[in-house]
Amino acid sequence: xxxxxxxxxxxxxxxxxxxxxxxxxxxxxxxxxxxxxxxxxxxxxxxxxxxxxxxxxxxxxxxxxxxxxxxxxxxxxxxxxxxxxxxxxxxxxxxxxxxxxxxxxxxxxxxxxxxxxxxxxxxxxxxxxxxxxxxxxxxxxxxxxxxxxxxxxxxxxxxxxxxxxxxxxxxxxxxxxxxxxxxxxxxxxxxxxxxxxxxxxxxxxxxxxxxxxxxxxxxxxxxxxxxxxxxxxxxxxxxxxxxxxxxxxxxxxxxxxxxxxxxxxxxxxxxxxxxxxxxxxxxxxxxxxxxxxxxxxxxxxxxxxxxxxxxxxxxxxxxxxxx
Amino acid sequence: xxxxxxxxxxxxxxxxxxxxxxxxxxxxxxxxxxxxxxxxxxxxxxxxxxxxxxxxxxxxxxxxxxxxxxxxxxxxxxxxxxxxxxxxxxxxxxxxxxxxxxxxxxxxxxxxxxxxxxxxxxxxxxxxxxxxxxxxxxxxxxxxxxxxxxxxxxxxxxxxxxxxxxxxxxxxxxxxxxxxxxxxxxxxxxxxxxxxxxxxxxxxxxxxxxxxxxxxxxxxxxxxxxxxxxxxxxxxxxxxxxxxxxxxxxxxxxxxxxxxxxxxxxxxxxxxxxxxxxxxxxxxxxxxxxxxxxxxxxxxxxxxxxxxxxxxxxxxxxxxxxx
Numbered sequence: 001x002x003x004x005x006x007x008x009x010x011x012x013x014x015x016x017x018x019x020x021x022x023x024x025x026x027x028x029x030x031x032x033x034x035x036x037x038x039x040x041x042x043x044x045x046x047x048x049x050x051x052x053x054x055x056x057x058x059x060x061x062x063x064x065x066x067x068x069x070x071x072x073x074x075x076x077x078x079x080x081x082x083x084x085x086x087x088x089x090x091x092x093x094x095x096x097x098x099x100x101x102x103x104x105x106x107x108x109x110x111x112x113x114x115x116x117x118x119x120x121x122x123x124x125x126x127x128x129x130x131x132x133x134x135x136x137x138x139x140x141x142x143x144x145x146x147x148x149x150x151x152x153x154x155x156x157x158x159x160x161x162x163x164x165x166x167x168x169x170x171x172x173x174x175x176x177x178x179x180x181x182x183x184x185x186x187x188x189x190x191x192x193x194x195x196x197x198x199x200x201x202x203x204x205x206x207x208x209x210x211x212x213x214x215x216x217x218x219x220x221x222x223x224x225x226x227x228x229x230x231x232x233x234x235x236x237x238x239x240x241x242x243x244x245x246x247x248x249x250x251x252x253x254x255x256x257x258x259x260x261x262x263x264x265x266x267x268x269x270x271x272x273x274x275x276x277x278x279x280x281x282x283x284x285x286x287x288x289x290x291x292x293x294x295x296x297x298x299x300x301x302x303x304x305x306x307x308x309x310x311x312x313x314x315x316x317x318x319x320x321x322x323x
Numbered sequence: 324x325x326x327x328x329x330x331x332x333x334x335x336x337x338x339x340x341x342x343x344x345x346x347x348x349x350x351x352x353x354x355x356x357x358x359x360x361x362x363x364x365x366x367x368x369x370x371x372x373x374x375x376x377x378x379x380x381x382x383x384x385x386x387x388x389x390x391x392x393x394x395x396x397x398x399x400x401x402x403x404x405x406x407x408x409x410x411x412x413x414x415x416x417x418x419x420x421x422x423x424x425x426x427x428x429x430x431x432x433x434x435x436x437x438x439x440x441x442x443x444x445x446x447x448x449x450x451x452x453x454x455x456x457x458x459x460x461x462x463x464x465x466x467x468x469x470x471x472x473x474x475x476x477x478x479x480x481x482x483x484x485x486x487x488x489x490x491x492x493x494x495x496x497x498x499x500x501x502x503x504x505x506x507x508x509x510x511x512x513x514x515x516x517x518x519x520x521x522x523x524x525x526x527x528x529x530x531x532x533x534x535x536x537x538x539x540x541x542x543x544x545x546x547x548x549x550x551x552x553x554x555x556x557x558x559x560x561x562x563x564x565x566x567x568x569x570x571x572x573x574x575x576x577x578x579x580x581x582x583x584x585x586x587x588x589x590x591x592x593x594x595x596x597x598x599x600x601x602x603x604x605x606x607x608x609x610x611x612x613x614x615x616x617x618x619x620x621x622x623x624x625x626x627x628x629x630x631x632x633x634x635x636x637x638x639x640x641x642x643x644x645x646x
Binding site: 096123 | 327328330333334336337340341345347349350354355357359360361362364365366367368370371372373374406408409410412419421423426427428433434439440441442443444445446448450451453455457459571621646
């Protein structure tokens with residue numbers, strides 16, 4: 001039996017099939033930029049049994065998260081959410097009320113972020129529930145890409161790491177999010193691990209701030225863990241990085257092995273970005289708490305500094321295919 | 324047990340939830356138009372067991388159709404395909420080779436239509452295969468909408484009706500499309516019913532022609548059958564219509580009850596459009612064979628003229644929910 005392709009291998013297959021001339025410029029960033037128009041576009045998919053299980057949380061939480069992961073991608077380029085297109089497919093065993101509640105969760109977030117529903121498609125499918133969203137944002141400032149980082153730039157993340165991965169383990173071990181208060185969801189950030197899994201903090205204001213600041217050289221949405229995503233930013237920027245293990249902002253309350261969980265992570269939906277050192281002071285006015293995690297280097301590859309010693313990153317990131 | 328909502332009821336529920344202020348302008352047309360930018364966007368979904376069954380046709384055909392239905396929507400506003408975003412989710416029992424072939428079919432069409440791959444998402448799902456595509460088109464001429472029709476306008480369709488519905492019945496009865504030649508697919512229109520089901524004719528040139536012509540007042544993609552789609556065009560245009568049963572362009576080779584199949588139809592992926600009668604002569608230069616099917620009327624509702632007598636349309640269209 002031939003080994004099956006993982007996500008990375010599929011992406012490389014697809015790039016090979018379409019070739020350079022068949023791919024839009026910017027392919028590989030969190031968003032695609034429409035030529036001669038101030039718009040960024042992104043698309044993201046959530047499926048039952050893959051991204052969540054029925055019963056983990058109220059359906060409002062699932063709808064909220066499906067839109068939130070898309071808005072997080074938009075924030076990575078500094079775009080402001082404008083429209084979204086919703087494709088929803090579900091099997092017959094899902095009650096109407098579940099779909100209604102899912103839509104209510106999505107609606108609460110779209111309203112808060114000023115993101116209009118622009119169209120979509122409804123369908124049945126053989127089993128489970130699939131949600132595909134394409135979000136379009138206004139790109140008012142020059143977009144932040146993954147590719148602008150330079151050696152010496154400081155690396156930051158915009159939130160604690162490891163929490164969503166820990167929540168995933170907790171859900172799999174039987175934990176349940178019992179309540180998802182729509183009114184509160186639109187106003188207060190999530191504190192509880194399980195709540196935060198479905199309700200990542202909005203990065204919209206931060207993304208726009210970074211795009212305006214002139215200090216940020218590269219930016220991406222951290223969705224597959226630092227260990228998977230930082231090498232992508234480095235590769236796009238043509239440099240390497242050193243991560244300082246002691247400075248990783250671990251989700252409060254996590255155990256001693258949390259550093260590896262923080263690196264492996266996944267589904268953080270916070271921003272990872274690089275900043276010119278001489279402009280770092282401008283970050284003082286950022287609308288989010290920022291954590292320095294390391295530095296871009298001329299030497300390729302990602303290394304981790306632990307107890308004064310630097311060694312190559314060995315932790316693997318989060319592959320949505322191999323769960 | 325409460326009756327479950329059909330597609331129409333869900334769309335109405337969604338419109339109610341988001342409300343006027345939460346919906347982008349143009350909601351309800353085949354495409355959404357991005358403000359102050361020459362772009363039209365559409366999204367369409369194909370799922371195994373709902374839109375096709377494994378084994379009906381080579382996987383190339385499935386990939387081809389998934390993109391074709393989106394390009395058909397773009398053509399309805401007169402947009403030229405520019406980019407597409409692909410979300411693909413499949414269960415573990417689907418071999419890698421099937422996904423590769425599906426991508427090859429999609430690639431052949433995207434290349435022919437000059438539509439670049441701009442991004443997407445790959446994922447697993449519990450069972451089957453789901454394909455969600457969002458396509459972005461250049462909208463160089465003022466867009467054709469559903470809403471501009473006036474009483475007296477002549478109605479046309481741009482292809483034979485009923486074929487895809489007949490093909491669906493044939494597939495369900497055991498017919499199989501054995502071959503899907505990628506090279507031929509990019510060059511020659513489909514003749515065979517089964518082939519045509521997966522390979523609708525491109526409407527791109529026609530859509531652009533109609534948008535440029537100044538003769539066309541309303542246009543839409545015919546995807547749920549004339550019986551379902553014409554009332555939508557009429558409602559958006561604030562008028563009614565009379566369809567001439569004898570003039571319906573039935574798929575050659577269909578039986579005597581074909582008129583109802585042609586009305587009920589579904590998945591035609593040809594254009595239905597209205598033309599000012601004094602400008603109808605301009606259609607002579609259209610890059611497609613056009614068939615007159617009726618007239619828009621001031622009196623609301625859709626009626627059918629058969630053997631000199633006119634009666635309200637009773638045929639139901641194609642509901643992707645109630646198959």
